[in-house]
Amino acid sequence: MVSVKKGTQKTLLRQHCKVQTPTPIYKRRNNGQSFILHRAENFAIDNRWVVPYNPWLLLKYDCHINVEICSSIKSIKYLYKYIHKGPDSVAFQIQPFSDHNEVVQYVNGRWICPHEAFWKIFKFSMYKTYPSVIRLQIHLPNKHQVHFRTTDSVDNVLANERNSRTMLTEYFHIYAMEQERHKYLYTDFPKHYTWNLTSKRWAIRRRRQKVIGRMYSVHPSEGERFYLRILLSHIRAPKSFEHLMTVNNITYSTFKESAEHYGLLERDNSLQNCMREAREFQLPQALRNLFTTILLFCTPTEVRQLWNDNYSAMSEDYASSTLISDVYVMNKLLHDIDYTLQQHSKSIAQFDIPQISSNFGNVSNISSLIEDELSVPISDTALASVSLLNPAQCYAFHSIMEAIRQRNGGIFFIDGPGGSGKTFLYNAILARLRHDGHIVLATASSGIAATLLPGGTTAHLRFKIPIHVEAGSFCKFGKLSEMHKLIQHCSAILWDEAPMSHKHVFEAVDRSFQDVLNSAQPFGGKVVIMGGDFRQVPPVVVNGTKFQIINASIIGSPLWSTVQLLSLTENMRAVGDQQFSKFLLRLGNGEEYIYDDDMIQIPTSMIIPWEGEHSVNVLINSVFSDIKSAATNCEYWEERALLTPLNDDVSLLNEKCLKLLSGDEITYYSFDSVDDDGCNLYPQEFLNSISACTLPPHKLSLKKGTPVMLLRNLNPRIGLCNGSRLLCRHFSRNIIEAEILTGQHKGKSVFLPRIPLKNAGDFNMPFELTRKQFPIRLSFAITINKSQGQTIRQVGLYLPSPVFTHGQLYVALSRGVSAKNTKVLVRDGFIPGHPGTYTKNVVFKELLSKVTVQVHSLFLISNFFSKCL
Numbered sequence: 012m013v014s015v016k017k018g019t020q021k022t023l024l025r026q027h028c029k030v031q032t033p034t035p036i037y038k039r040r041n042n043g044q045s046f047i048l049h050r051a052e053n054f055a056i057d058n059r060w061v062v063p064y065n066p067w068l069l070l071k072y073d074c075h076i077n078v079e080i081c082s083s084i085k086s087i088k089y090l091y092k093y094i095h096k097g098p099d100s101v102a103f104q105i106q107p108f109s110d111h112n113e114v115v116q117y118v119n120g121r122w123i124c125p126h127e128a129f130w131k132i133f134k135f136s137m138y139k140t141y142p143s144v145i146r147l148q149i150h151l152p153n154k155h156q157v158h159f160r161t162t163d164s165v166d167n168v169l170a171n172e173r174n175s176r177t178m179l180t181e182y183f184h185i186y187a188m189e190q191e192r193h194k195y196l197y198t199d200f201p202k203h204y205t206w207n208l209t210s211k212r213w214a215i216r217r218r219r220q221k222v223i224g225r226m227y228s229v230h231p232s233e234g235e236r237f238y239l240r241i242l243l244s245h246i247r248a249p250k251s252f253e254h255l256m257t258v259n260n261i262t263y264s265t266f267k268e269s270a271e272h273y274g275l276l277e278r279d280n281s282l283q284n285c286m287r288e289a290r291e292f293q294l295p296q297a298l299r300n301l302f303t304t305i306l307l308f309c310t311p312t313e314v315r316q317l318w319n320d321n322y323s324a325m326s327e328d329y330a331s332s333t334l335i336s337d338v339y340v341m342n343k344l345l346h347d348i349d350y351t352l353q354q355h356s357k358s359i360a361q362f363d364i365p366q367i368s369s370n371f372g373n374v375s376n377i378s379s380l381i382e383d384e385l386s387v388p389i390s391d392t393a394l395a396s397v398s399l400l401n402p403a404q405c406y407a408f409h410s411i412m413e414a415i416r417q418r419n420g421g422i423f424f425i426d427g428p429g430g431s432g433k434t435f436l437y438n439a440i441l442a443r444l445r446h447d448g449h450i451v452l453a454t455a456s457s458g459i460a461a462t463l464l465p466g467g468t469t470a471h472l473r474f475k476i477p478i479h480v481e482a483g484s485f486c487k488f489g490k491l492s493e494m495h496k497l498i499q500h501c502s503a504i505l506w507d508e509a510p511m512s513h514k515h516v517f518e519a520v521d522r523s524f525q526d527v528l529n530s531a532q533p534f535g536g537k538v539v540i541m542g543g544d545f546r547q548v549p550p551v552v553v554n555g556t557k558f559q560i561i562n563a564s565i566i567g568s569p570l571w572s573t574v575q576l577l578s579l580t581e582n583m584r585a586v587g588d589q590q591f592s593k594f595l596l597r598l599g600n601g602e603e604y605i606y607d608d609d610m611i612q613i614p615t616s617m618i619i620p621w622e623g624e625h626s627v628n629v630l631i632n633s634v635f636s637d638i639k640s641a642a643t644n645c646e647y648w649e650e651r652a653l654l655t656p657l658n659d660d661v662s663l664l665n666e667k668c669l670k671l672l673s674g675d676e677i678t679y680y681s682f683d684s685v686d687d688d689g690c691n692l693y694p695q696e697f698l699n700s701i702s703a704c705t706l707p708p709h710k711l712s713l714k715k716g717t718p719v720m721l722l723r724n725l726n727p728r729i730g731l732c733n734g735s736r737l738l739c740r741h742f743s744r745n746i747i748e749a750e751i752l753t754g755q756h757k758g759k760s761v762f763l764p765r766i767p768l769k770n771a772g773d774f775n776m777p778f779e780l781t782r783k784q785f786p787i788r789l790s791f792a793i794t795i796n797k798s799q800g801q802t803i804r805q806v807g808l809y810l811p812s813p814v815f816t817h818g819q820l821y822v823a824l825s826r827g828v829s830a831k832n833t834k835v836l837v838r839d840g841f842i843p844g845h846p847g848t849y850t851k852n853v854v855f856k857e858l859l860s861k862v863t864v865q866v867h868s869l870f871l872i873s874n875f876f877s878k879c880l
């Protein structure tokens with residue numbers, strides 16, 4: 012077996028191949044992840060691609076070759092063909108050689124290469140720069156280089172019209188003369204035009220050869236030239252330098268001003284402007300929340316100024332009566348701001364704003380956290396829902412109440428398939444306990460599930476769980492903290508979507524509770540009500556095997572042995588379509604009939620037949636029928652969504668849907684930067700091109716009435732969680748006003764500012780990107796994982812590729828309420844010889860078999876009730 016790994020073998024191979032210049036190669040894998048292969052010596056001959064490094068060299072060396080793995084390469088000749096076929100199908104895959112030992116052998120500590128020809132081909136293709144790169148000049152007006160002989164007179168040089176022409180001025184010229192109807196960016200221009208050096212003119216490209224246009228790099232310290240470069244990277248078809256400096260018919264005197272007015276550059280006073288724009292909406296509560304968000308996420312420098320400018324607008328609604336003193340109003344405002352800051356382990360004492368007077372509020376000496384828990388509103392509907400519980404819900408409800416009454420602690424797990432009424436039951440439990448004066452901490456593993464619970468927040472935020480939790484981790488609160496007092500006083504903890512969290516998360520909370528409560532009982536003797544569905548998506552283990560994923564689940568923890576399982580079986584969501592609900596249960600349990608390779612048949616009533624790319628439009632139209640008239644109708648958007656497994660497909664669907672929406676499009680560009688990049692190693696267009704699922708796009712295009720999804724936990728207490736769906740209402744330059752679409756805070760207006768977001772290590776880059784952008788993405792379509800926990804009446808499931816992990820298909824299909832309102836489009840969903848449409852269903856039966864299903868017969872339950880009553 013030939014393999015090139017670290018160490019001497021690799022070094023020898025390098026010597027053998029005489030590798031000199033590194034040439035990076037860009038590789039995009041089928042699953043949408045992309046990474047970069049760099050240097051020939053990093054090339055593995057063991058059916059593996061070596062982990063890349065120095066990816067920024069990709070830009071420096073102007074190489075942008077898509078490498079596609081081709082397992083059908085059978086010979087060197089064949090490989091040669093592939094290399095020369097074209098940039099989109101260049102293949103470098105050595106393992107499939109049946110006779111690879113003929114190619115290169117490692118004998119007696121030395122690489123032997125019987126076919127020298129192979130290495131010639133190999134080296135040639137690794138070092139050539141294809142597609143070719145056209146370097147584009149960039150200069151300020153009349154500041155370009157001119158070549159002349161020493162014998163030439165300066166007057167003649169200046170008088171020569173040819174010397175005034177450059178690639179840039181001629182690019183302007185083409186558009187000024189209206190010779191081109193397509194609006195190309197400067198960097199796209201060489202794809203369609205060739206530069207004739209003699210005549211110094213652009214001419215239409217005749218040969219369909221692939222080229223890349225790239226502007227020379229400009230350091231930010233060069234000022235105007237740098238801003239000109241930013242403008243040229245974004246503005247299409249400019250006619251002149253003046254044209255680039257003109258925004259909305261106003262011509263500015265500098266490129267910097269112009270870039271600022273195009274929204275391509277951040278202004279120094281953007282936060283002040285953001286608050287000023289928000290003030291115009293006259294929504295004091297939303298303004299307070301915006302101010303807090305700015306304190307938490309935007310690291311403002313002039314906080315006192317911000318406070319002074321906005322104080323009256325933020326406290327407008329408090330001063331409803333003349334009897335209320337100014338001091339009281341200020342203290343109340345500070346208290347409200349402090350409350351939100353505390354959720355993020357911050358306080359007003361850390362900011363340059365006035366502090367709360369010592370004699371304000373809290374006369375009862377109750378910790379503010381406890382006070383806040385006691386003030387969570389109890390809805391009459393939730394209280395009334397206790398009488399609506401079905402028998403299994405009722406049994407669970409009373410078992411939990413009994414445990415709380417006995418004060419002996421205990422861990423319960425409410426297990427039920429999607430739609431079996433777990434959230435309904437949690438709300439009933441929360442309402443009853445809070446009504447009886449108990450404190451119950453409502454938490455969830457995901458932000459979106461937390462917004463469905465009154466007073467809910469994410470478990471990470473509530474218990475201050477470290478972001479990178481490990482075996483042996485503790486939560487970040489101690490015995491003298493306010494959190495300790497809150498835990499002492501709480502009667503129970505509710506934790507929804509527990510199967511989504513890693514077992515170490517529960518163990519950290521358990522350890523911390525035992526520590527602060529001085530008790531060896533699980534969770535320090537508190538009643539913990541966990542809930543969720545093991546048929547749904549398990550904890551994410553990056554590149555994890557099936558065993559690792561199962562082991563990461565709560566059932567892999569010693570805590571699981573103490574759990575009392577309470578099962579809900581009846582699907583209350585699809586109560587009107589029993590056949591659908593039975594199908595879902597079989598699907599989730601992995602009991603649906605399996606054809607080859609985990610394929611199951613999707614009921615025909617749900618299928619949209621695949622008839623080519625236009626079928627995607629059919630799917631979109633079936634979910635978003637009459638989309639044009641529905642623009643600002645919240646109910647419409649709350650009830651509908653397209654689901655698909657991968658982020659790339661989500662983006663494609665969202666782009667298509669945005670086009671269908673009527674109204675003007677507004678585009679917000681992000682401001683991207685890398686800390687300590689003094690040498691300008693990372694050009695702006697490279698940073699702008701980075702796309703990661705946890706970051707908003709560089710170019711965020713929106714229309715009024717566009718549904719969007721929040722990407723950060725801005726303020727879970729007001730429903731602003733990672734995953735919350737919102738409807739865009741108004742756009743200003745520095746804020747977006749939106750309405751919350753789902754959960755307990757549905758219908759509330761909120762302001763979203765631009766915040767700096769860091770890439771959360773989700774792409775393989777040796778630097779940390781900071782992207783300042785509105786923390787949202789379009790949400791006509793969302794990933795299946797993001798949809799977990801939401802009821803979506805009209806679901807459109809798009810499967811261009813099959814699902815890839817446990818429970819995904821089940822989560823997607825169980826969002827809907829009936830087969831009639833669930834539409835599925837599968838690409839390649841055919842099995843020869845079997846009519847119908849098929850797709851993959853991944854179920855880890857080993858995981859489900861560890862969850863002991865308790866079936867409580869109605870007989871037993873009725874017996875239980877007769878005892879209770």
Ligand SMILES: Nc1ncnc2c1ncn2[C@@H]1O[C@H](COP(=O)(O)OP(=O)(O)OP(=O)(O)O)[C@@H](O)[C@H]1O
Binds near residue numbers: 431433436800801
């Ligand atoms: N006892 C009940 N009476 C009436 N409606 C109910 C009852 N239980 C649940 N429902 C309704 O059924 C639907 C699904 O319930 P719920 O959202 O609580 O399910 P779930 O188990 O939390 O689902 P998922 O796991 O997908 O989040 C909701 O619309 C809910 O109002």
